[in-house]
Each structure stands twice: as C-alpha cells, then as structure tokens.
Amino acid sequence: MRPRNVIRKWAVGLSGLVAGLVLSGCPGLLGGGSAGGGFGLRAQAVRVDSLFLEGIRWQLAERPQEALSAYEAVLAQRPDHAAACYAIASLKAGQQKWSEAIVYGEKAARLEPDNLWYKVLLAQVYRLTMQLPKAVETLGQLRKMDSSNLDFAYQQSDLYLAQGDMASALHVYDELERMFEPCDEWSMQKYKLLMSQGRTAEARAEIEKISAYVPGEPKYYEILAQMSSKAGDYAAAYRYYQKILALKPDDAYTYASLADYYRKTGEEEKALTALTRAISLPGLDDDTRLALVSTFFNDRQGYEPTPREMGLYAGLLDTLLQMYPENARLHFIKGLYDWQQDRPETALTYLEQSLRLDPKAYNTYAVFLYVSQAVQDWSKIIDYAGEALRLFPESTIFYVYLTLAYYNTDDCTNSIAYGEQALKRLPYVAGPDHDQWGQLLYGCVGECYFKNGRYTDYMRVMDEAMRTFPDDAFLKNNYAYQLSLMNTRLDEAARMAQQACRQEPGYYSFWDTYAWTLFRTGDYAAAYAAIRNALRKGGGREAVVWEHAGDILYHLRKTDKAVEAWRKALNLSGREDDTILLKRKIEQRQWIERPL
Numbered sequence: 001m002r003p004r005n006v007i008r009k010w011a012v013g014l015s016g017l018v019a020g021l022v023l024s025g026c027p028g029l030l031g032g033g034s035a036g037g038g039f040g041l042r043a044q045a046v047r048v049d050s051l052f053l054e055g056i057r058w059q060l061a062e063r064p065q066e067a068l069s070a071y072e073a074v075l076a077q078r079p080d081h082a083a084a085c086y087a088i089a090s091l092k093a094g095q096q097k098w099s100e101a102i103v104y105g106e107k108a109a110r111l112e113p114d115n116l117w118y119k120v121l122l123a124q125v126y127r128l129t130m131q132l133p134k135a136v137e138t139l140g141q142l143r144k145m146d147s148s149n150l151d152f153a154y155q156q157s158d159l160y161l162a163q164g165d166m167a168s169a170l171h172v173y174d175e176l177e178r179m180f181e182p183c184d185e186w187s188m189q190k191y192k193l194l195m196s197q198g199r200t201a202e203a204r205a206e207i208e209k210i211s212a213y214v215p216g217e218p219k220y221y222e223i224l225a226q227m228s229s230k231a232g233d234y235a236a237a238y239r240y241y242q243k244i245l246a247l248k249p250d251d252a253y254t255y256a257s258l259a260d261y262y263r264k265t266g267e268e269e270k271a272l273t274a275l276t277r278a279i280s281l282p283g284l285d286d287d288t289r290l291a292l293v294s295t296f297f298n299d300r301q302g303y304e305p306t307p308r309e310m311g312l313y314a315g316l317l318d319t320l321l322q323m324y325p326e327n328a329r330l331h332f333i334k335g336l337y338d339w340q341q342d343r344p345e346t347a348l349t350y351l352e353q354s355l356r357l358d359p360k361a362y363n364t365y366a367v368f369l370y371v372s373q374a375v376q377d378w379s380k381i382i383d384y385a386g387e388a389l390r391l392f393p394e395s396t397i398f399y400v401y402l403t404l405a406y407y408n409t410d411d412c413t414n415s416i417a418y419g420e421q422a423l424k425r426l427p428y429v430a431g432p433d434h435d436q437w438g439q440l441l442y443g444c445v446g447e448c449y450f451k452n453g454r455y456t457d458y459m460r461v462m463d464e465a466m467r468t469f470p471d472d473a474f475l476k477n478n479y480a481y482q483l484s485l486m487n488t489r490l491d492e493a494a495r496m497a498q499q500a501c502r503q504e505p506g507y508y509s510f511w512d513t514y515a516w517t518l519f520r521t522g523d524y525a526a527a528y529a530a531i532r533n534a535l536r537k538g539g540g541r542e543a544v545v546w547e548h549a550g551d552i553l554y555h556l557r558k559t560d561k562a563v564e565a566w567r568k569a570l571n572l573s574g575r576e577d578d579t580i581l582l583k584r585k586i587e588q589r590q591w592i593e594r595p596l
Helices: 014-024 039-060 064-077 082-094 098-111 116-128 132-145 150-162 166-179 184-196 200-213 218-230 234-247 252-264 268-280 286-299 307-323 328-340 344-357 362-374 378-391 396-408 412-428 432-451 455-468 473-486 490-503 508-521 524-536 543-555 559-572 576-588
Strands: none
Touching: 039 064, 039 082, 064 082, 082 098, 082 116, 098 116, 116 132, 116 150, 132 150, 150 166, 166 184, 184 200, 200 218, 218 234, 218 252, 234 252, 252 268, 252 286, 268 286, 268 307, 286 307, 286 328, 307 328, 328 344, 328 362, 344 362, 362 378, 362 396, 378 396, 396 412, 396 432, 412 432, 412 455, 432 455, 432 473, 455 473, 473 490, 473 508, 490 508, 508 524, 508 543, 524 543, 543 559, 543 576, 559 576
C-alpha cells in the first residue's frame, strides 16, 4: 500500500516559501541571463536582479513595505518578471489584500504557466476568497503538473465537498486508486462521505473492498459488524466479531461491542459475560469502563432478569467496586441493584457510602430518602433530608420528606413548619408529584394541627385541601371524621363522608366515618345501616368500629346489643385509654362520650 506522500500543506506560511519559490522562477539569478543582448541589456539585467535580491532581503527582514517597493521597481523595468509578480502576490496575500494578490498571482501564472509554486499560491488565495470553482480548477492543473503530490488531491476533494459536489469529491479518490492502489485513508474517506449521504450499501461495499485488499485488519471487521447489527443481520455481525477475536483475542473493545450485540439479540446472560470480560481486560480507560456499565444498567430499567442473570449483575458490580472502591456512581448503582433485589438495608448502606463519596449528588439523596421511607427509618430521613435541603433549598421534595419524618416521630412543630413551606411550593410542582405530595402534606399538616388542638388552623388547611383536591376520597373521609369529632359543620361532614363512600365503597373505614357523622347529626337509623356496611367490609377486626356500633345501638335503645358490641371492642382494643372507657360503658351499661 502506497503511503500518503504529504509534500506540501496549506498550513505552510506564504512568506516562508518566498525565497525558494522566487529563486526557482528567476532566470537571471540562476545564471540564465539574456542570450543575445549587448552590454546595455546585461547591465539592465544586473540592475533588475539587484533590485529583486533587495526585495528578498527586505522580505526576510520582515519589512514588507520596503520589499514591495523593490519588487515594484523590478516590474517598472521588467513588466514580465514573473517572480516579482509572485512575490508581490504573496505579500499582498499576507496583508489580506486579496484582490491585488489575485491580480499579481494570475499574472505570474500566465507568464510562467508551468511554475507549480505560482499555482499553489493562486489556489490558496482563491480558496481563502471563497472562489471555490477557480480553486478547484487550479488544483486540477497542479495535479497534472505533480501527480505524486497527494495533498493536491485531498484539497481538491475537500473543495468539491465545500461546494456540495459529493460525486466529484468521491471521483478524486477513485482516480487516486486507479493511479496507485487501494488505500486505507482513501477508503475510509469515501466510507465517511457515503455514510453522510445515507448511501449505506455503497459505504459497506467500500469497507468490504478495502477489507479484502488488506485481510486481517480488525477495524474493518468492527465497522462491518456494527453495520450488520444496525441492519438487523445479527448472524453476519456475530461472524465479524468472531474474526476480530481470532485476530485480537484479548481486545476489550471487541468484548464491549459483543455485549451490545448480545443485548440487541436478547441474550442477556451472554451480554453480561462479555461486559464482565471487557472491563477485566487492559485497554479500557477508567472512564470508558464506568460509562459502559452505567449505560448497561440504565438500559436495563424495566427489564426482569432471571436469577442467573441477577447473579452475573452482582458479580459485575462487585468486580467494579473492587477496582474502583472510591467511585460514588458504582455505589449508587449497587444500592439500586440491592433495592431491586428487596434488600433495603444493604441498599441503604451502598447509597449512604455513595453520598459520603459525593455529598452533593441530588439523585442519590432522592433515592436514599425514598428507600429510607420504605423502611421507615425516620431519623435517617431527618438527617439526610436536612442536609439535602441545605444544598438544594428550592427542592420541594426534601421539605416533603422532612414533613413526613417529623410527623412520624410525633414532632408536630417541625412537621408543621416544613409542611407549610412545602405547601407554599406545591403550586409550582407539576405532574403526578403534585397530587402525591399534596395529599400527603395536607394529611400530615392537618393532623398535626388537630393533635395540637389548633382546630382553626386545621380547618383552614383542610378547606384548602378540598379546594386543591376536590375529588380526593381519602382527604374527604379524614376531614369528615375530624369534623364529627369536633362536633362542628356536621351536615358538611356527613355529605363529604357519603361522597367518599360512593367513590371508594370498599373501604370499611369510610363507612365507619359516614356512620359516625350520621350519629352526630342524630340520624341513628341511617348511622346503623352505615356501620353494618363497615362491619361487613372488614371493620369487624377493628375495635373502633365495634365501639361505634355499640354507641349507635345504645341510641337506638338496644342496650344489650350495645354492651355486646362494646365487649367485642374491648377484646380488640390495645390502648389503655380506650379500654378504661370501654370498661366504664360496659359496667354502667350506658353511652359515655369520648373526650376530644
């Protein structure tokens, strides 16, 4: 294969070539002189040469104005002095006086059409002034003058592309192949051009051609494998991967590609094995290893692996954690994995370690708090949600977690404080989070106000909840029950309780609430019908439902049955306060109102 022969590049500075190029185009300086002139002509030639050399000296001394004056003096005596025209053109180009550079450059090329250097300058000036057709034409002339200079061909192809002439750009490389032989650089260039035009079949043919010419070059098999896989021809892709491994049996990148291939064919276990092999081999840098595994696990979201595959997942993660024990992302992935495997305690350990390594990772805080909530580790939530809130003070979710954690640790003061802050931010939360967070917040904050005896604040919050979530049956049920306990707005409470039962008729607790609101209004018959529904739907396992049943029966003048219901409540009751009151009711055979 002929190596690329880079003789000259556009990047070569114009002034740096002046001396050599000018000398090559100045017959007087090379001893050519005038063949038949007398002393006068020889004297004139000497003066012209002297002026020209003076111009070169000024130019080498980086005194362009003095150099121009000397070259112009040459042209004043010899208008057909091609080298002086070229020298002026190069100086004008250096000053970005393009129109003058073109005038002098074209004149030099006309005077000496076989001078390659003059055309090199002219082609460059045409390109810089975006006269691309003229630049292409001049490069064509240069290629005829020096076919061994591949740089002229590359430049011409690039200019064809700049004009959108893909066919001519490709034709240049075809010509080079006919003149020399197939070459990796030319084939790869044609492959890229064809792929950019969506001409996949032609691009593939180009790679197959160069692969046949240079058998045993793995990179061509890699390209063909990827193209085959993308086209859905997995059998062909697999054959190419096997060829690569036969040439490079320990190539990490090939195993990484194989892992991707196996994923596409649904062979999850083989994909994991190939990926494990890839990360254990030398050749991959740390970032690439971690990116491969992160991408792999992200792609597996929603996938239900087999137990065997889960074991391979675990092995892969353990290998990486041994290699990179300080990598926060790996601890995060391992935490997610353990959570998916229903191992919340170890999941929390890995997530907590991830936060130690990267204490400002928002997503890790979010997942850690979610798992902590699932295991009801409220103290951890208070610690970590508080830290997250200091880092991300505008993030509503951390206010929500703190509200919930303080509520569950009976710290109503803090639960109210964080909950009210969260409720102020709720209107700016979109999607399902708005509803889930809102219902939780109103429930916690409202309950805390009620527990603290702040009934006016409780009703304010719950009225706002009803305006925000008018169709939420659970909020309606809770509000109705608390209103009945406060013995206020009873008709409204009964209406909300009835609506909740219609929306969710399967909840015994909703029927119990409805029964108690009716009891409070004095409609004992309707209350009895509702409490019977509560008992039929599962409320018979709850002490409060039997107690309410007994209260209703007592007011229906069925004292024996009321006492029987209170006895059932006593057998199910676990709270000391409840048992004391129930015993009094049973002993006295009368209803005693429970204090608020």
